[in-house]
Amino acid sequence: MDFGFTPEQEAWRREIHDFLKDNPPEKFPTQSGEDSWGHGAFSYEFVRLLGQKGWIPLTWPKKYGGSERSNMDLMILFEELAWARVPWAAGAICWSMANSILDMGSEELKQEFLPGIGRGETILWLAMSEPDAGSDLLALRTTAIEQEDCFLVNGQKVWSSLAHLSQYGFLFVRTATDPNTPKWASISTLLLDKSLPGVTVQPMVSMLGDVFHTEVFLDNVRVPKRHLLGEKNQAVLHLAKTLEFDRFWARFPKARFCQRITHDLVQYAKETRVDGELLSQQPGVRAKLVESAIEIEACRQVFWNIGWKLDKGMPLTYEASAAKVLADDMGLRFFDRGMQIMGAYAYAPETDKWAALRKNMRRWYLWTAGDSLAGGTSEIARNTMATTGLGLPRK
Amino acid sequence: MDFGLSEQQEMLKKTARDFFKTELPKTAVKEIAKDPRGYPPELWKKMADLGWVGLALPEQYGGSGASFMDLTILMEEMGRACLPGPFLSTVILGAMTVLDLGTDEQKSAILPRVARGELVLTMAIAEPHAIYRSDFFEVEARHVAHHYTVSGTKLFVTDAHVADYIIVAAKTKGGVTLFLVDARSPGVSCSLLPAMAGERQCEVKFDGVRLTRADMLGGVNRGKDYLEKVMQRAAAARCSEMVGGAEQVLEMTIQYAKDRIAFGKAIGTYQAIQHHCANMLNDFDESRYMTRRAAWLVSEGLPCALEVSLAKAWVGQASRRITSLGHEVHGAIAFQHDHDMHLYTKQAVVGEASFGSSAYHAEVVAKELGL
Incomplete structure (x- = not known):
């Protein structure tokens, strides 16, 4: 057993830290998320810079531009990026889709897509949900009928994150339409070029007042056959792995991100006096900050455990679902406490040094309302934990 | 890692x-x-x-x-x-x-x-007015000529009633000193305190117990800093026991959910039950890794004040949530003395209070956070 980091890992952490100090994330223009760092913010320029550093393909094989580093090194990178609140909303998601391409793509597909993703130039969005197929993904209705030279795609996707800023969709479609074919043997994955005729991306304005998700309409879109990822009709077999990447890696940075906000809130509490008393001396405020710190660390240890298992090549059963539930529940409580700590002052005039923290806190609080629903609801994830993880009967 | x-x-x-x-x-x-x-x-x-x-x-x-x-x-x-x-x-x-x-x-x-x-050994730390802060100790070892006399009352001394030696943390001029006291020494008396989980905690009274320098552990006034180390070790060890208990509760609850039929189906097929079990699993995993990390830091002699307190504060609460959901899934049967569930329920609640309650360790975390 060893809960420490090696000198090489510590040096790696410092290298990232120094790089981010030299390239302050808040100096980069953002195309999404007006707060410029944190949840939902995205900057082409920043993601390309990560690409130039070779940090996007960190763990990939050398022949695809990677440096074959360990998952542990990747987790350290993710933690430092999270601490610095970099604008890379699509980063972790994109990274997990690249892994699916590495896992099941043909050599031709890998050569076509991985270099661009690695450089931070190709951005993918995950096109899974439909108006009547969310957590119940296998109910999806978008069809892709195989023709001589292409798949002819028709249908509609919803909650497609950042599709308006991406070039390719990681698209789940029904390729076997015979009603007697079981659902699990009828779904395929296509890499959808957004610039193809018949693709329409419609921004969805969220309760935050800005756009993160989109609706994507697919009207007789001719997707080249070479853009089929993995075997036809077999996407469900890979789905667990795709979701594992999404549920685990897309949430992994959250614990560290929340630690950073805790750090900022502690400073805020130590410098903010209300009714003659520093917030940091008020028992209610202290209790909320401490509860958060404890819960974040508990969540973080589970994440590191999962990363360690992945690094060891150990099979995962319930862990990615558990990670999703833990991170999203923790986030909900964390930002709820954050709003309570600020109280009425969350809406104070934006003239002092805490203006950005207040504004972000309001934004993050609203943002978390969607977290437990994304990537399959937490209820669905709990079902998976209970059945796949604990062996409880399904019927 | x-x-x-x-x-x-x-x-x-x-x-x-x-x-x-x-x-x-x-x-x-x-x-x-x-x-x-x-x-x-x-x-x-x-x-x-x-x-x-x-x-x-x-x-x-x-x-x-x-x-x-x-x-x-x-x-x-x-x-x-x-x-x-x-x-x-x-x-x-x-x-x-x-x-x-x-x-x-x-x-x-x-x-x-x-x-x-x-x-059998034990250590006497807490007092009626001091749980772990030695600054507030009242038990005192007075230096008289060539010996020390110890007087005062210690509380929550585990297993003192069967101990052969009791290490007592006593106030000395300028600090706190530990003494190794033969439990049969004249002036030592011990009475059992109320218990919930079969644990044995005692009130130990020291009435002019006569000791010499040779009974001292670690020299004069070396006790205060060392007590912190004792606390960290004991809290990590207590967490380990609680994690073991939580694992058993989780397993017996899952088994019961698979076996128990209600409305014609195993209750484990109902999502309400499944979600309770999933929540128990998460609380358990978090407890185990927090605890093992704290224990590892203690074991390696690395700084661990924050990590031990994070673990103890978390495990204290999480173990109780786990046993509480365990009861919920078991239904009324686990309310019976014949059932084993209550052993763990009691162990969890007693464990939470010992070697620093969650509230105590939360305050340590607050200080470590800079609050």
Whole structure:
């Protein structure tokens, strides 16, 4: 057993830290998320810079531009990026889709897509949900009928994150339409070029007042056959792995991100006096900050455990679902406490040094309302934990 | 980073699990709870013979030279088995302190006998007006001529009623000093406190107990800083027991959910039950990793004040949530004395209060955060 980091890992952490100090994330223009760092913010320029550093393909094989580093090194990178609140909303998601391409793509597909993703130039969005197929993904209705030279795609996707800023969709479609074919043997994955005729991306304005998700309409879109990822009709077999990447890696940075906000809130509490008393001396405020710190660390240890298992090549059963539930529940409580700590002052005039923290806190609080629903609801994830993880009967 | 157990640790865990399964059925645990001694000496001897009492003591004192980490892996199984008795008192509070602070003579006189299962030790820290802050101690060791006299009342002294030696933390001029006191010394008296989980805690009164410099552990005024270390060790060890208990609760709850039929189906098919179980699993995993990390830091002698308190604060709350959901899934059956569930419920609530409640450790975390 060893809960420490090696000198090489510590040096790696410092290298990232120094790089981010030299390239302050808040100096980069953002195309999404007006707060410029944190949840939902995205900057082409920043993601390309990560690409130039070779940090996007960190763990990939050398022949695809990677440096074959360990998952542990990747987790350290993710933690430092999270601490610095970099604008890379699509980063972790994109990274997990690249892994699916590495896992099941043909050599031709890998050569076509991985270099661009690695450089931070190709951005993918995950096109899974439909108006009547969310957590119940296998109910999806978008069809892709195989023709001589292409798949002819028709249908509609919803909650497609950042599709308006991406070039390719990681698209789940029904390729076997015979009603007697079981659902699990009828779904395929296509890499959808957004610039193809018949693709329409419609921004969805969220309760935050800005756009993160989109609706994507697919009207007789001719997707080249070479853009089929993995075997036809077999996407469900890979789905667990795709979701594992999404549920685990897309949430992994959250614990560290929340630690950073805790750090900022502690400073805020130590410098903010209300009714003659520093917030940091008020028992209610202290209790909320401490509860958060404890819960974040508990969540973080589970994440590191999962990363360690992945690094060891150990099979995962319930862990990615558990990670999703833990991170999203923790986030909900964390930002709820954050709003309570600020109280009425969350809406104070934006003239002092805490203006950005207040504004972000309001934004993050609203943002978390969607977290437990994304990537399959937490209820669905709990079902998976209970059945796949604990062996409880399904019927 | 490596979350895995070593082969030896796996083996120790398995041996311990099998041993307690045969040697300590839950019917025995319930019987022992009625016994005023609170533990079966025969079982204690067997554990000593297996090398467990001296597990983390050096070989020169009859121990096995294993690490504190190994010890906590063993203690997970003790928690799982609801082992009553003075293991934590003797080993964590007593022997490890003697090993750290004792003179060669003290170590040679005490430790081999501990390892053989012949001595029970404990430590007296808390008082009516001081849980762990030694600044507020009232028990005092007064230096009179060539000796010291100790007077005052200690509380929550675990297993003092069966202890051969009690390490007492007493105020001395300019600080706090630890003394190794023969429990049969004139002036030492001990009475049992109310218990919930079959644990044995005592009020120990010291009435002019006469000691010499040779009874001191670690020298004059060395106690205050060392007590922090004792607390960290004990809290990590207690968490390990609680994690072991939580694991058993989770497993028996899952089994019950699979077996129990209601409305024509196993209750484990109902999502309300499944979600309770999933929540128990998350609380358990978080508890286990927090605890093992804290224990590892203690074991390696690395700074661990924050991590131990994070773990103890978390495990104290999480264990209670786990047992509470365990009751919910079991339904009324687990309210019965014949059922084993309540052993864990009680162990969790007593564990939460010992070696710093969640509230106590939350305050440590607050300070570490800079609040």
